Amino acid sequence: QAARRNSTAEWQAQDLAHHLHPFTDQHALPGHGVRVIARAEGTYLFDSDGRRLLDAFAGLWCVNLGYGRKELAKVAYDQMIELPYYNTFFKTTTPPAAELSKILADITPKGLDRVFYGLSGSDANDTIARMARHYWNLMGKKTKKTIIGRHNGYHGSTMAAASMGGMTYMHAIADLPLPGFVHIQQPYWYGEGGDLSPAEFGRKAAKALEDKILELGPENCAAFVGEPIQGAGGVIIPPETYWPEIQRICKQYDLLVIADEVICGFGRTGYWFASEHFKIEPDFMTLAKGLTSGYLPLSAVMVGKRVADVIAGDKGGEFNHGYTYSGHPVSCAVAIENIRLLREEGLVTRVHNETGPYLAKRLQELKDHPLVGEVRTLGFIGAIELVKDKAKRQFFKPVGEVGTICRDHCFANGLVMRATRDTMLLSPPLLWTAAHVDEFMELTRKALDLTL
Ligand code: PLP
Numbered sequence: 001q002a003a004r005r006n007s008t009a010e011w012q013a014q015d016l017a018h019h020l021h022p023f024t025d026q027h028a029l030p031g032h033g034v035r036v037i038a039r040a041e042g043t044y045l046f047d048s049d050g051r052r053l054l055d056a057f058a059g060l061w062c063v064n065l066g067y068g069r070k071e072l073a074k075v076a077y078d079q080m081i082e083l084p085y086y087n088t089f090f091k092t093t094t095p096p097a098a099e100l101s102k103i104l105a106d107i108t109p110k111g112l113d114r115v116f117y118g119l120s121g122s123d124a125n126d127t128i129a130r131m132a133r134h135y136w137n138l139m140g141k142k143t144k145k146t147i148i149g150r151h152n153g154y155h156g157s158t159m160a161a162a163s164m165g166g167m168t169y170m171h172a173i174a175d176l177p178l179p180g181f182v183h184i185q186q187p188y189w190y191g192e193g194g195d196l197s198p199a200e201f202g203r204k205a206a207k208a209l210e211d212k213i214l215e216l217g218p219e220n221c222a223a224f225v226g227e228p229i230q231g232a233g234g235v236i237i238p239p240e241t242y243w244p245e246i247q248r249i250c251k252q253y254d255l256l257v258i259a260d261e262v263i264c265g266f267g268r269t270g271y272w273f274a275s276e277h278f279k280i281e282p283d284f285m286t287l288a289k290g291l292t293s294g295y296l297p298l299s300a301v302m303v304g305k306r307v308a309d310v311i312a313g314d315k316g317g318e319f320n321h322g323y324t325y326s327g328h329p330v331s332c333a334v335a336i337e338n339i340r341l342l343r344e345e346g347l348v349t350r351v352h353n354e355t356g357p358y359l360a361k362r363l364q365e366l367k368d369h370p371l372v373g374e375v376r377t378l379g380f381i382g383a384i385e386l387v388k389d390k391a392k393r394q395f396f397k398p399v400g401e402v403g404t405i406c407r408d409h410c411f412a413n414g415l416v417m418r419a420t421r422d423t424m425l426l427s428p429p430l431l432w433t434a435a436h437v438d439e440f441m442e443l444t445r446k447a448l449d450l451t452l
Helices: 008-018 026-032 070-082 095-107 121-138 159-164 168-172 198-216 242-253 274-278 305-311 329-344 347-368 401-412 434-451
Strands: 037-041 044-047 052-055 112-118 146-150 181-184 221-226 256-260 284-287 299-304 372-378 381-386 418-420 423-426
Touching: 052 434, 070 329, 095 112, 095 299, 095 329, 112 121, 112 305, 121 159, 121 221, 121 256, 121 284, 121 299, 121 305, 146 159, 146 198, 159 168, 159 181, 181 198, 198 221, 198 242, 221 242, 242 256, 299 305, 329 347, 347 372, 347 381, 347 434, 381 401, 381 434, 401 418, 401 423, 401 434
Parallel strands: 146 181, 146 221, 221 256, 256 284
Antiparallel strands: 037 044, 044 052, 112 299, 284 299, 372 381, 381 423, 418 423
């Protein structure tokens, strides 16, 4: 242990020489070196030099239960001894995969009663892209192929998931989107709403879906995909008028609705699923991250009755798709225990009734800061948007530079936040109490003052 603690420089050198990092400018690494996060407890991270950091980001929107939960480690250990692996192909299952399927059917919104497992949010969205096409093919509507997403939406990094997403910088590196994936305006009122009220803008952003469907022809449109709240895009919480209108349009033109709850699920918004809050009635729901609190990789595609009855019905045939690790027994066992603990400790209810509202109230105080244009939260997902001139709602140029500076000040002061453009994002473990929120506020204000 002592030797390991002393080798930060060695790890940095090994990493720099051999490790290609996700979403990283590799060439820029040598100047700064990489941070080595060595251990964690509760909501605190410790780097390899023993420095303590308050994690306001739950790892990467995923460690909902917090770090160091021995119950999860024990369940994983026991399951590895009992049955470390078996596949779920060829008419077999395992006890954890079967049991988790029943639990997920019970806790997700009504009608989502079937589940298909993967290992990441990205592969789950790829599964949905294939399943949606398979469904329409079986229905004899073979031209219904196009999936409509939003600019600045994020659905993962595989070819289909990145095509569903609307991140142009991701498309640029590999000539995406693939054919059959298009994008409409995002419901980002603060940045794109102009003079419209949030309610008016919500309707306008939803109308973009109808316009796109009419442009393409409803007979060519398979599905609409959206995160209830865009996470990686900057915690964009749509106006209340948005989702009901999206739902109505999808019904009118017969499109499947895909709610990507990879970030929003498992209590993040103070609801088990954000679809409950926004009254979305999805045909598919994508789950990952908080499903295991990030302790092991696992994703789940929840499939609604309409689709399940067809693909698992008498004319469904073989669904030729799957992963070696679909329904991995150790990941499923950890997910079962994770959900049990979230329930037993009442963390989702606490975020909804107490800690979420307290965080929202305290964040509002930041609006007096000269840099802060808008704050937005729902439960334990939030954003602090930094602007050059708040009266004129004028953004910094180049976009992202100030957010990056603020993020570095956060880090230097013992706080981990993420910056997207010039928006500071937070997504803490659900275990935060009022005292954690107070600590967060103090560190954040300090970082904002230093950024001025
Ligand atoms: N969907 C959403 C909404 C996400 O935020 C993410 C990841 O952040 C993904 C999908 C992709 O998940 P993964 O990184 O596990 O592939």
